[in-house]
Amino acid sequence: MTQSVSDVIFHNYPQSPVAEKVRVVFGIKQLSWKSVVIPRLAPKPLLTVLTGGYRRTPVMQIGADIYCDSRCIIQELDRRFPERAVLPVEHYGLFDSLNQWADGGLFSLSVKIVLGAAGESLPEDFAQDRGRLYFGSDWKNGLTQANESLSHYAAQMHAALDGIDRHLADNRPYVMGDQPTALDAQIYHVAWFLRGRWNAGPEFLDSFDHIAPWEKRVQGLGHGTYEELDPEAAIELATSSVTRCESGVVGINVQQFTVGQRVSICADVDGGETPVIGHIHYADSQRIALTDVETAKASVCVHFPRAGYRVVTL
Numbered sequence: 110m111t112q113s114v115s116d117v118i119f120h121n122y123p124q125s126p127v128a129e130k131v132r133v134v135f136g137i138k139q140l141s142w143k144s145v146v147i148p149r150l151a152p153k154p155l156l157t158v159l160t161g162g163y164r165r166t167p168v169m170q171i172g173a174d175i176y177c178d179s180r181c182i183i184q185e186l187d188r189r190f191p192e193r194a195v196l197p198v199e200h201y202g203l204f205d206s207l208n209q210w211a212d213g214g215l216f217s218l219s220v221k222i223v224l225g226a227a228g229e230s231l232p233e234d235f236a237q238d239r240g241r242l243y244f245g246s247d248w249k250n251g252l253t254q255a256n257e258s259l260s261h262y263a264a265q266m267h268a269a270l271d272g273i274d275r276h277l278a279d280n281r282p283y284v285m286g287d288q289p290t291a292l293d294a295q296i297y298h299v300a301w302f303l304r305g306r307w308n309a310g311p312e313f314l315d316s317f318d319h320i321a322p323w324e325k326r327v328q329g330l331g332h333g334t335y336e337e338l339d340p341e342a343a344i345e346l347a348t349s350s351v352t353r354c355e356s357g358v359v360g361i362n363v364q365q366f367t368v369g370q371r372v373s374i375c376a377d378v379d380g381g382e383t384p385v386i387g388h389i390h391y392a393d394s395q396r397i398a399l400t401d402v403e404t405a406k407a408s409v410c411v412h413f414p415r416a417g418y419r420v421v422t423l
């Protein structure tokens with residue numbers, strides 16, 4: 110069966126910065142996709158019925174294959190649609206380390222700034238949900254501290270973006286040179302979040318010489334083309350499809366997994382999230398995929414990145 114680009118279903122909501130990262134990747138790759146708009150707050154029953162409990166944003170679906178986390182999504186997009194690759198082969202290790210830094214440290218810093226600056230003005234349900242997700246069980250204290258340490262976090266962000274600004278100073282259009290890559294999407298989604306959701310964000314970003322013009326260029330790449338799809342139609346599609354993922358444990362098998370083993374998978378942070386429980390269908394050093402996923406309605410295959418996720422055998 111040939112893969113059609115319009116088979117890509119993206120579960121997201123407009124305000125999500127991590128979804129914006131992937132939307133920019135759709136733009137770079139000039140893909141067409143279907144958008145399922147999901148709620149900003151849990152519970153999200155029409156999403157978790159596909160993921161087996163994973164509730165973060167975004168999630169990509171292609172038939173019965175469900176890809177959780179932007180890292181897994183972007184790797185899969187380049188694998189299925191190699192044209193206009195966003196993960197360059199050259200210097201891949203260095204590139205991927207930078208990607209992981211942007212995904213981890215840089216994004217967390219932006220969350221502290223945006224939530225910290227919002228302070229008391231955050232709606233209570235949103236503060237509780239995002240507080241627990243990003244600041245752990247003592248989230249009230251975490252939010253207060255983020256508010257009190259705002260200038261410290263702004264200085265940390267300034268130090269990080271100063272490096273990017275200097276890097277762009279040779280008038281290269283994109284971070285890696287002439288062609289946009291996933292790293293542009295990575296760094297851009299943080300700038301997009303700061304500019305859009307932090308009162309002081311525009312002034313902060315505009316104080317750099319090269320960041321704002323680069324943001325404009327990345328924005329100009331667009332989001333590819335998309336149309337909306339009902340969540341029910343997406344579930345129906347998953348139910349009537351079968352996974353295209355081969356089965357096996359490939360490469361160096363540090364945790365000595367075997368196909369069929371029952372495991373739980375959860376983001377390796379104290380976010381109060383529901384682990385996804387299922388049976389190993391595929392694993393390598395970058396990705397793990399489960400079938401017979403408990404609590405998932407359809408016979409899906411749910412994929413996670415290995416980086417940042419804890420897999421526990423049950």
Ligand SMILES: N[C@@H](CCC(=O)N[C@@H](CS)C(=O)NCC(=O)O)C(=O)O
Nearest residue numbers: 125126127149164165166178179180
């Ligand atoms: N490591 C994840 C992080 C995803 C994440 O934290 N997304 C935020 C939205 S930007 C989220 O899930 N917030 C809670 C929600 O949407 O329910 C990824 O790269 O996809």
